[in-house]
Amino acid sequence: MKGIRQLAEHLDISIGTVSRALNGKPDVNEETRKRVLEAAKSLGYVANQSGRALRKGSTGIIGFMMQTGPEITGHGDTFFMSVFDGVQAVFARHKLDLVALLCSSEEDPLDYLKRVVARGFADGIILSSTRRHDPRLELLARRKIPFITLGRSLTDVGQPWIDLDFEGIAQASIERLVERGHRHIAVTRPHDDTNLGYIFVDRCRDVLTRHGLTLANEHIFRSLPNERGGYQIARELLACEERPTAILLVNEMLATGLYRGLSEAGMVPGRDIAVIGRQSPHSHFLSPRLTAYGLKHRDLGVALAETLLATMPGYAAAYAQRPARVLWPMTLEPGESDGNGPADRRN
Amino acid sequence: MKGIRQLAEHLDISIGTVSRALNGKPDVNEETRKRVLEAAKSLGYVANQSGRALRKGSTGIIGFMMQTGPEITGHGDTFFMSVFDGVQAVFARHKLDLVALLCSSEEDPLDYLKRVVARGFADGIILSSTRRHDPRLELLARRKIPFITLGRSLTDVGQPWIDLDFEGIAQASIERLVERGHRHIAVTRPHDDTNLGYIFVDRCRDVLTRHGLTLANEHIFRSLPNERGGYQIARELLACEERPTAILLVNEMLATGLYRGLSEAGMVPGRDIAVIGRQSPHSHFLSPRLTAYGLKHRDLGVALAETLLATMPGYAAAYAQRPARVLWPMTLEPGESDGNGPADRRN
Missing domain, CATH: 3.40.50.2300 (Response regulator)
Structure with a gap:
């Protein structure tokens, strides 16, 4: 996958010109536009992506952080997979995609989440496996990243949560x-x-x-x-x-x-x-x-997704009635x- | 999470100036720099992310595409979770993160993958559940995105694969x-x-x-x-x-x-x-x-990750001996x- 920079280098013209050519701006001459589009095709340029995310301030991706490891998921913890199904059903309405953020049980969850935040590819995050004291909540609150926790914690930053009863x-x-x-x-x-x-x-x-x-x-x-x-x-x-x-x-x-x-x-x-x-x-x-x-795992997934969206600009209106904190019945x-x-x- | 654009709007100064202030460039006066840094903190600006990815042409993320749905993962298909463990062990050496790309069984896998490619947040992709004819392979080859398949297909674009025997x-x-x-x-x-x-x-x-x-x-x-x-x-x-x-x-x-x-x-x-x-x-x-x-699921995960990296610039040297196509013994x-x-x- 080539980015705009590689494309510009290959053509030996400026990134700005390449960008204007790709976006069909009128101030690029026809020959240059043709050269750019052909190179984009042959080099596999992906109409993209990070630049667009940067301008829009959103990526369309919501991350669901879960712990993985031979002692946990390797032994058949199917809980999350069933919940994902409901989460995806809600996100599909809004063309949002769910990705599972897989934190190895060998890594500190806070370090992992810091890296996820720095990579900046998720518009919102669902945290699971909340600990008694959980600094991840403070990190996300500080960074003003919309999030919800599946589970409570003594650490409470006022975020929405759903916890099993x-x-x-x-x-x-x-x-x-x-x-x-x-x-x-x-x-x-x-x-x-x-x-x-x-x-x-x-x-x-x-x-x-x-x-x-x-x-x-x-x-x-x-x-x-x-x-x-x-x-x-x-x-x-x-x-x-x-x-x-x-x-x-x-x-x-x-x-x-x-x-x-x-x-x-x-x-x-x-x-x-x-x-x-x-x-x-x-x-x-x-x-x-x-x-x-x-x-009902699927319903739980639906509730998690809708409660998260209720906190996100652009989606909040549709889900305003969702209570922010729920004990989920069993x-x-x-x-x-x-x-x-x-x-x-x-x- | 605020992006640089929101920050610039809030401060009513140009994106360029905000960027130079955040990056410590010398041509920004001290007072402006202070205003920008304070606003960045209070608004939760994430030093980021998409802009950096755009410049580097990489995101540090590898996606593992798998199908989800009540009939599949909801019923305890733990195969993938065990494989992830091995994949992560390899990626951890290179500060790469694995995310699971969860394609709902209700969506066409090709449509889903097209969206993932357009969002452009993965440096490489592992495809699973290969079909008899699988146009996803052609899509990734066309876009020049490094990938490996877990499973074969009559569609063959010369990509590396590992398949169970x-x-x-x-x-x-x-x-x-x-x-x-x-x-x-x-x-x-x-x-x-x-x-x-x-x-x-x-x-x-x-x-x-x-x-x-x-x-x-x-x-x-x-x-x-x-x-x-x-x-x-x-x-x-x-x-x-x-x-x-x-x-x-x-x-x-x-x-x-x-x-x-x-x-x-x-x-x-x-x-x-x-x-x-x-x-x-x-x-x-x-x-x-x-x-x-x-x-051995974990070993299979290790092999998938290493064989993928063998095709990626910047990682290939370490894994050059990996055979590109392997029947995995059971x-x-x-x-x-x-x-x-x-x-x-x-x-």
Whole structure:
């Protein structure tokens, strides 16, 4: 791909003349115009691009920043791909393109984002995997780049956000399990500083306390968001001093490995231990069927895109009614994995 | 994010002066420089970006074009995410960033790519999901944009490619099954015009013919690359006039659904039908264990990135030894799903 500079050098005429020729300005003589257009074609000049972006102050591209890495996306985290579909449906109305900004798990997310900002090719940004403290939010606010976060953070610069309702599923799940007689309930949280881990565990603890129960430290399992993480949780669970009778999985990739780990110890979800998780394309194929929270990924993508556009000049009017901050609901689909409580077996 | 134009308008001075002030040129008086720098800060001007790209003729970004959609990525196609990891490892050496160009399955891939080219923000492109005839290759060649394809096509513009060795797995799998006494072997192919479907089915047919066998039309199943596709194949397989005793799955997302569909009919892979598939993060958790072909996704990503860079000025020297076209090997990991052949049961 050649730019205007290479074209001008090749023709040995000024960039300004080349530009005027390419743009059909009248002050270029016919022969020069012909030479320029022919060279543009043969050299593969791309009618372009950065110069146009510079003049318009926009690129037509929205970036969705996500973390990649063998331990994360390599193991089948399909969440984002489903959300993208909804995001794209909205952007297509406005001839905007979505690109995934792939931040390797080996790189600091802030350093990565600084480089993205410096390259300046995105009109707006969707940030995911928000951390407990997240300097990326301050960076984008300082640079006045329109953005929205999928997830909250203690760092709050007044930006719009949509977050999954982890308080809601913590509350409903603990109530459900306590009602069925469970007294020793385990929970999981991400391996890293992702904000949702704090929200989820805190609410679980609150609800248990209200019922006069405690969340034992040995019943809080940290894990990577993949099958191996779920398998590891099964091993740790079996080694607990006080074995929990129920477990809540905060990540949708854990169930398959957990099932496998339990089955190796002769334990069946729903019979020997209650399991409540989150739906994934794969959880539907588990046996016994997983009791799990589902959500409409595509709708979430639509909401993210529209809420972002509501903050962007030129698009805001169409989406002004969008609330800027939303807890996204998840719905329980009962399966067989949380079966009867230990109380039932005692009767 | 404000561009230089907005900055100039805000200050009511020329773009040229603003640019010279921002770039520390000596012909701008101190007071103007101060005003410009203060306004740049308060308006969130991004030292930028498109202008710089225009001058350098490069953006530092490589795009990886992939198709997205509820029927594809929404159902857990994790192949690409694992490959990205290797691609990024190479690009990180050169301060290049990888972005995923997400082409919605509802859009024509050529139209999408034309827009990407016009936006001009990628120095090079990796194309995937190559079709039998693929005009995207001609577009990029015409525009002289460095690119590589993951997959072949009848359209050949001399570009480098890496393709998975579908001939290899067709040949080895058919030989393995025929040797175990199978005479009615079914195969799958993608629902669309993806090139690998032709390569795979043609080679299966050739090898069967060499053994005096035929590939019946009712034994060629088209499917979407997801669990539901696999489940549908099980239904169609059970309805065949001549029920096949073995099946080869060309896509790694099919096994889970196929297992489910077979189990609903009381059939067990490896006992009632031989199944050979491809490994995925989920196939490891299937029971009985899937006999499947695996590949090193990260290494494939490294090879794609290095082979692309070998064609790009400024990077070529380091990667000159890379062969431009490679059939990528896949390795059989025997499981229990292709068990004994029908011949064994007859003995």
